[in-house]
Amino acid sequence: MKSMKPFLVACLFTASSLAAPPIVIQNATILTVTRGTLTGSILIRNGKIEEIGERITAPADAQIVDATGQFVMPGIVDCHSHIAADSINEGSVSVSAMVGIEDVLNPEDIAIYRALAGGVTTANILHGSANSIGGKCTVVKLRWGKDAHDMIFEGAMPGIKFALGENPKRAGNPSGQRIGAANVLRYPATRMGVEDVIREAFTEAKAYQQSWKDYNDKVARGEQAIAPRRDLKLEPLVEVLEGKRFVHAHCYRADEILMLLRVADEFGFKIRTLQHVLEGYKVAKEIAAHGAGASTFSDWWSYKLEAFDAIPYNAAIMTRKGIVVSLNSDSAELMRHLNDEAAKTMKYGGLSETEALSLITINPAKQLAIDNRVGSIEVGKDADLAIFDKHPLSNFAKVEKVYIDGELYFDRNKDLADRAVHEADKKKLLDKERELQRRAAPGAVRRPAA
Amino acid sequence: MKRLVVLLLVAASALPAQGPAAVAIHNARVVPVSGPVIARGTVVLRDGLIEAVGADVNIPADAWVIEGDGLTIYPGLIDALSTFGIPQPATPQANGAAAQQPAAPQITSPLATPGAVTAANPPARGPEDRPMTTSWVRAADLVKPTDRRLNSARAAGFTTAVTFPPRGIFAGQGAIVDLAGETPGQMIVADNAGEYVTLATSGGFGGGFPNSLMGTIAYVRQLYLDAEHYRIAKQFYAAHPRGTARPDYDRALEGVLDAPRVLLPATRRTDVDRMLRFADDLRLQAVLYGLPEGYRSADLLKKAGASVLVNLRWPEKGRDTDPDEPDTLQVLRVRDRAPSTPAVLAQNGVKFALYTGGLERRADLLREIKRALDEGLSPEDALRALTLSPAEIYGVADRLGSIEPGKIANLVVTKGDIFQTATEVKYVFVDGVKFEPVEEPAPANARPESAPPTPEPQGEKQ
Numbered sequence: 001m002k003s004m005k006p007f008l009v010a011c012l013f014t015a016s017s018l019a020a021p022p023i024v025i026q027n028a029t030i031l032t033v034t035r036g037t038l039t040g041s042i043l044i045r046n047g048k049i050e051e052i053g054e055r056i057t058a059p060a061d062a063q064i065v066d067a068t069g070q071f072v073m074p075g076i077v078d079c080h081s082h083i084a085a086d087s088i089n090e091g092s093v094s095v096s097a098m099v100g101i102e103d104v105l106n107p108e109d110i111a112i113y114r115a116l117a118g119g120v121t122t123a124n125i126l127h128g129s130a131n132s133i134g135g136k137c138t139v140v141k142l143r144w145g146k147d148a149h150d151m152i153f154e155g156a157m158p159g160i161k162f163a164l165g166e167n168p169k170r171a172g173n174p175s176g177q178r179i180g181a182a183n184v185l186r187y188p189a190t191r192m193g194v195e196d197v198i199r200e201a202f203t204e205a206k207a208y209q210q211s212w213k214d215y216n217d218k219v220a221r222g223e224q225a226i227a228p229r230r231d232l233k234l235e236p237l238v239e240v241l242e243g244k245r246f247v248h249a250h251c252y253r254a255d256e257i258l259m260l261l262r263v264a265d266e267f268g269f270k271i272r273t274l275q276h277v278l279e280g281y282k283v284a285k286e287i288a289a290h291g292a293g294a295s296t297f298s299d300w301w302s303y304k305l306e307a308f309d310a311i312p313y314n315a316a317i318m319t320r321k322g323i324v325v326s327l328n329s330d331s332a333e334l335m336r337h338l339n340d341e342a343a344k345t346m347k348y349g350g351l352s353e354t355e356a357l358s359l360i361t362i363n364p365a366k367q368l369a370i371d372n373r374v375g376s377i378e379v380g381k382d383a384d385l386a387i388f389d390k391h392p393l394s395n396f397a398k399v400e401k402v403y404i405d406g407e408l409y410f411d412r413n414k415d416l417a418d419r420a421v422h423e424a425d426k427k428k429l430l431d432k433e434r435e436l437q438r439r440a441a442p443g444a445v446r447r448p449a450a
Numbered sequence: 451m452k453r454l455v456v457l458l459l460v461a462a463s464a465l466p467a468q469g470p471a472a473v474a475i476h477n478a479r480v481v482p483v484s485g486p487v488i489a490r491g492t493v494v495l496r497d498g499l500i501e502a503v504g505a506d507v508n509i510p511a512d513a514w515v516i517e518g519d520g521l522t523i524y525p526g527l528i529d530a531l532s533t534f535g536i537p538q539p540a541t542p543q544a545n546g547a548a549a550q551q552p553a554a555p556q557i558t559s560p561l562a563t564p565g566a567v568t569a570a571n572p573p574a575r576g577p578e579d580r581p582m583t584t585s586w587v588r589a590a591d592l593v594k595p596t597d598r599r600l601n602s603a604r605a606a607g608f609t610t611a612v613t614f615p616p617r618g619i620f621a622g623q624g625a626i627v628d629l630a631g632e633t634p635g636q637m638i639v640a641d642n643a644g645e646y647v648t649l650a651t652s653g654g655f656g657g658g659f660p661n662s663l664m665g666t667i668a669y670v671r672q673l674y675l676d677a678e679h680y681r682i683a684k685q686f687y688a689a690h691p692r693g694t695a696r697p698d699y700d701r702a703l704e705g706v707l708d709a710p711r712v713l714l715p716a717t718r719r720t721d722v723d724r725m726l727r728f729a730d731d732l733r734l735q736a737v738l739y740g741l742p743e744g745y746r747s748a749d750l751l752k753k754a755g756a757s758v759l760v761n762l763r764w765p766e767k768g769r770d771t772d773p774d775e776p777d778t779l780q781v782l783r784v785r786d787r788a789p790s791t792p793a794v795l796a797q798n799g800v801k802f803a804l805y806t807g808g809l810e811r812r813a814d815l816l817r818e819i820k821r822a823l824d825e826g827l828s829p830e831d832a833l834r835a836l837t838l839s840p841a842e843i844y845g846v847a848d849r850l851g852s853i854e855p856g857k858i859a860n861l862v863v864t865k866g867d868i869f870q871t872a873t874e875v876k877y878v879f880v881d882g883v884k885f886e887p888v889e890e891p892a893p894a895n896a897r898p899e900s901a902p903p904t905p906e907p908q909g910e911k912q
Contacts, residue, residue: 086663087665089661089662090662090665090668091662092574092652092659092661096665098576098577098665098668098669098672099662099667100664100668101664103663103668103728104663105720105724106720108718127664135664147719147723147750148720148723185573224686226682226686229679232577232668232672422779425779425783429783429786430782433767433786
């Protein structure tokens with residue numbers, strides 16, 4: 001029966017969350033991002049924000065969370081992350097659109113919990129950047145403790161990763177030697193090759209799209225025909241052409257950004273976001289004209305040649321040119337202090353408090369087309385909230401509590417209290433294992449008495 | 451008749467087998483698994499099959515009688531996922547490359563030796579190159595009665611193994627194999643146990659497609675879609691050969707279509723969830739294997755109505771782990787709780803079979819089984835998971851897995867409870883042929899100086 005216990009606990013937990021009482025967060029400074037800032041309360045019911053106001057009558061059965069002196073902001077949305085997956089890069093081929101993060105989501109990656117502790121509630125989990133056209137991406141909510149499928153952001157538009165420049169071409173020729181030498185692993189090994197791969201892939205995708213149209217026409221005419229072979233590599237590209245899948249393109253240099261926008265225009269699809277986009281400030285007008293969003297870093301650059309011509313004003317300049325801009329992490333570490341990153345844009349570029357917060361909340365939500373659900377504190381939106389002890393744009397601020405769908409997923413006090421318990425558990429298990437090993441040691445049993 | 455001739459041949463040979471037409475084990479405790487224990491009963495074997503079993507069975511006049519006082523008769527044990535019967539290359543002494551592999555990756559084939567997955571000659575450029583695929587290879591074509599491991603497997607009580615080609619993503623098709631025979635053909639009980647799938651990768655950039663777990667999963671999915679398309683195209687072509695382009699013959703797809711079920715690996719709860727969804731998505735008849743985290747996956751398995759094969763080789767701390775890199779609480783918990791998996795599955799009504807994970811020596815197996823028993827698994831459930839349950843999972847319960855008339859005469863006869871260390875395995879019957887287990891060789895890691903001196907062969911003394 002001992003081993004049954006976790007299940008019973010799990011069952012009880014699920015049952016209780018179904019009928020969760022409403023929650024009222026009281027006396028907090030509420031940074032709604034889209035509706036200004038106020039001091040007051042938030043009523044959460046059934047996972048949604050039901051009421052926001054300076055004075056709220058708490059329902060009799062409500063659980064009261066006193067947040068006096070604390071700050072509530074929308075849960076942070078990270079438009080570019082690589083946590084919570086068992087693999088990231090299918091770098092063997094120049095078009096790896098057949099693979100997808102959804103297949104390898106790992107809900108037990110500790111980075112999820114650590115990101116929660118930084119106030120992040122939603123993340124776009126991207127394939128790596130080794131290929132001109134990479135794998136499919138998945139938007140998740142950081143519902144720590146749930147199974148993989150339950151993390152997926154219901155109804156969020158699926159995405160796909162593209163990558164330009166050094167990464168996809170280096171994957172083709174890692175030693176950097178003369179092109180044509182035996183050490184070239186795969187095409188492409190140059191920037192122009194990257195463009196060619198994208199063109200070729202979409203030419204192929206159009207033919208594939210046509211083959212299905214032809215088949216469907218035949219069926220409609222009542223002719224006998226075999227359906228075309230389903231091609232998992234081309235299906236996502238057809239979805240891109242049909243506007244059913246977002247393109248998130250890793251890029252740095254202005255010339256390549258323009259190249260990609262032109263290729264997309266030519267083939268009739270949209271680039272949803274440019275990722276990293278460190279030279280975006282040079283071509284902000286063109287990016288805005290295409291309608292692409294930009295997801296960049298505050299001040300992280302110079303880690304390779306194409307990432308040198310960067311300035312900390314990038315996010316602000318692109319914002320002023322009318323682009324929807326977000327700041328992303330691309331790193332499990334950076335992910336824990338995106339609020340800090342946002343604050344830097346106030347010093348470099350003079351963004352307002354609300355504009356700075358938008359870069360990590362409503363803007364990435366817009367980029368992922370989930371802004372009807374998350375990204376700001378508004379009535380009717382998901383109760384995804386982060387409570388900080390100080391203003392989140394202060395680098396002394398710490399996260400106290402994080403709610404997703406009205407459920408508490410991180411609680412600083414609980415975390416601190418649990419540490420001793422975990423240490424004790426660990427010691428017990430280590431001691432037990434040592435004892436087991438001692439008993440099982442072959443020498444201990446078999447050695448004849450001397 | 452054929453059987454009889456074979457038996458006579460066996461009898462005439464120098465094997466430890468004797469081959470009368472019929473054998474009756476008399477006055478023994480009989481554990482049929484499919485029914486209640488018979489405290490004092492008789493089992494009659496004839497022509498490789500069980501002829502009769504019960505408390506009041508007449509012993510045929512032509513039967514050799516074995517007095518069963520103090521003996522217990524069990525169905526022969528079945529290793530539900532194995533390479534027994536496929537001769538292994540002489541195990542190379544842990545060479546540098548293999549020894550320095552990082553601690554067991556999350557998902558590898560439990561059958562292949564570490565690092566043994568070899569990519570095809572030129573790196574594959576996509577699913578169309580069918581990387582690491584030998585789906586058409588049949589274990590039935592690979593087994594040999596000369597596999598040196600058959601002796602020790604029988605000595606441990608195993609009479610049957612479900613044997614698979616070990617390497618690749620689509621490694622090939624399993625066979626249900628009896629662990630003795632004069633010819634390879636005699637060993638095969640069924641030649642289509644299922645397709646064995648691992649989630650191997652080409653191992654890094656430069657090795658070709660797929661080099662990541664998600665690449666492998668995408669490949670497996672594409673191959674199943676291709677197989678379905680191929681099946682329809684072949685059907686269509688068969689109906690309309692005139693005016694239809696004929697589909698290209700593809701042995702990889704032939705192999706996949708041949709297999710009645712697929713074995714998919716699942717290590718963590720996350721993998722169980724992932725593979726169940728994957729199988730459901732492709733409507734595969736899937737059996738999951740591995741399951742060290744089965745103890746916390748029972749809800750998922752129960753909901754899916756899945757059957758699983760549990761590796762008896764419980765996860766252990768690596769031998770050469772860095773003392774400065776202590777394991778996480780998560781890892782320690784899994785190592786501690788993994789042996790409770792069979793008990794938890796039994797309590798939740800999930801059908802499971804056990805497999806040896808390459809362990810051959812009876813002492814090693816008993817140690818691993820004891821850990822499961824200590825966690826609350828009943829000996830009855832343990833026995834079932836090594837006999838009737840694997841037979842049911844592989845669809846051969848009509849001929850294997852219990853002591854019932856008409857079934858194959860695979861038995862283990864012990865002096866005491868089969869899961870007790872002190873218990874002696876007296877006889878093992880495979881297809882009705884009696885074996886008396888030979889002394890197990892000393893463990894490979896025993897120090898030579900402490901090994902007992904080899905006794906002189908009996909023959910020379912006489």
